[in-house]
Amino acid sequence: MQTEPHFTLARGTTLPRIWTGLLQLSGGAWGSSPARKVRDAMARYTAQGYRAFADEYGSAEDLFGQFIKNLPEGERPFGATKWTVNNIDNPIQVSAETVKDAVDERCLRMQSQSIDLLQFFWQNYQDRQYINALQHLLQLRSQGQIRHIGLCNFDTRRTDEVCTVLGPGCIVSNQVQFSIIDVRPLHGMHDVCERHGIKVLAYGTLCGGLLTDRWLGEPEPELYSELNPSQRKYLDVIKVWGPWDLFQTLLRTLRAIADRHGGGVSIANVAVRWVLEHAFVGTVIIGARLGLSDHAEENGRVFAFALTEVDKAEIEAVLGRSNSANMIMTIGDCGAEYRRAGEM
Secondary structure, eight states: OOOOSEEEEETTEEEESEEEEOGGGSSGGGOOOOHHHHHHHHHHHHHTTOOEEEOOOTHHHHHHHHHHTTSOGGGOOEEEEEEEEOTTTSOOOOOHHHHHHHHHHHHHHHTOSSEEEEEEEESOTTSTHHHHHHHHHHHHHHTTSEEEEEEESOOHHHHHHHHHHHOTTSOOEEEEEOSSSOOGGGTTHHHHHHHHTOEEEEEOTTGGGTSSGGGTTOOOOOTTSSOOHHHHHHHHHHHHHOOHHHHHHHHHHHHHHHHHHOTTOOHHHHHHHHHHTSTTEEEEEEEOOTTTOOOHHHHHGGGGOOOOHHHHHHHHHHHTTSSGGGHHHHTOSTTGGGSOGGGO
16 A cells, blocks of 8 residues: 555645654753754755644744744645643633634744644533534634644544534544554544544654664663653553563564665654554654754655555554553543543
8 A cells, every 4th residue: 555645634735644743842851952943943844845743832832933934925834733621620611702812822822824723622521612612613714713623632422523513524633642552543533534534643653752763672661761751651551552572572573574675664664654554544743853853854764665464464463462452441532541531
């Protein structure tokens, strides 16, 4: 199966199948770099065809805004940001004003008249105002302040509900965790995406960098030693999936597959390719420590090969020895890790 380097998010919007994730710019725990170096890195990524950036939280929104503000309209990369409503401990009263205030803040920080893709996260499903909030977002879309609306970490049931209530074409995507380790989107989400014509925007595909050559042959790390916040999170996920020895078996399997394809293909390339070869996936969001490291050239190799049936069978053989199929029961459906049991 040959995977094209671009996909259609919505009519008239064609985008690369690898986006650059900016979560790691939102705080110093991943390392920090001067703003000028970050903007220079954004320019290099854009010039190499990585023309979509996502996960613009807090200061990452500011840096993205600084980068695009002097660019001509036709040269600006695509920017996907979020409106995150953590309303379990901080209830919110949804109104046209509160929704517009949230969108206005995104526009202000990103120094843009409109948002390319606003991804909406709603923590407490028991508070059903999420439908009202989305209806207000659709009104802002009709006014041109938002181009596209997506969901973030919505589970299968609520994604289906939202798309059914709002109707065709209202929601274009759902950003959820999806990797060789975490296959929860295969348990229902893929059917909902196909039924409603929306795409999964996958994150966590490299498990915070643990699913790479860097960790091949390495002992299991201490949770609070050398790991950054993302790696600590995904180490917990890996422990649910299976023991570290089995994870090493997976890394060796992916390394062997990469070697068969040659051309400098990496473990990360194989892991990303595996996710992209699922038709309901639009893109993989790969986090980048812009100004500190650069994986743009490596990421491009994802489109230089395709997984064979033998490759896929070898991966499945390892997954069959893991808890992969049961993770939807132990962790919960997509996004459950960001909610408490009573709010799902």
